[in-house]
Amino acid sequence: MRQTDSHDDPSVEQRILHDLGYFGFFLHLHRGGRSGKQPVLVRLLAAGGTMPQRELQESLPITSASLSELLAKLEAEGLVTRLRSRTDRRQQTIALTEAGRARAREAVEGRRAFERRALACLTEEEVADLADKLDRLAAHWRALEAEHTTKKGEAACNKR
Incomplete structure (x- = not known):
């Protein structure tokens, strides 16, 4: 069994994003x-x-x-x-x-x-809680996308 240091262990953010991809x-x-x-x-x-x-x-x-x-x-x-x-x-x-x-x-x-x-492995309360959290995350990602799109548009305007 190999020893791992903290650099080999995925962060909680990496685990979440990996799981979302799956x-x-x-x-x-x-x-x-x-x-x-x-x-x-x-x-x-x-x-x-x-x-x-x-x-x-x-x-x-x-x-x-x-x-x-x-x-x-x-x-x-x-x-x-x-x-x-x-x-x-x-x-x-x-x-x-x-x-x-x-x-x-x-x-x-x-x-x-x-x-x-x-979603059968979750209780009704857990499903509702997950839905709320995913709604917040989706709203945040839409804001990030809008910010990214705006920056790309500004960069294109500055090239002219």
Whole structure:
């Protein structure tokens, strides 16, 4: 067994950030991610089964090219149809098929089951406390991001 000094032991901050990274990976892997087939189907289901393609694209963290490719795959699987707008032929409305609705419902139920299992080791009080702490941390990180963005903008202006 090797001896470690204090430089080898991760700090509590390092442990937390490492764990948060793992949690992100775990959520992406087990909850379906934020882009891909499942989130598109779930988003369409939440919108009543149909949605303009532009609105769908704006509601997801995905490029329009990636969404077009994804929709082609979903259409080939018989999960969605694309309908041209009668008023503007450039616009398309995306609609879930019955198979798409069923797959979206399965995804929603799977997410709900995962959410119940994911926090099952904590009491209700601990879950509420964790949620409050994560909300504070998220607000702090948004402020750091805004600060970083402002500094980048100022640096770009100073280069001109």
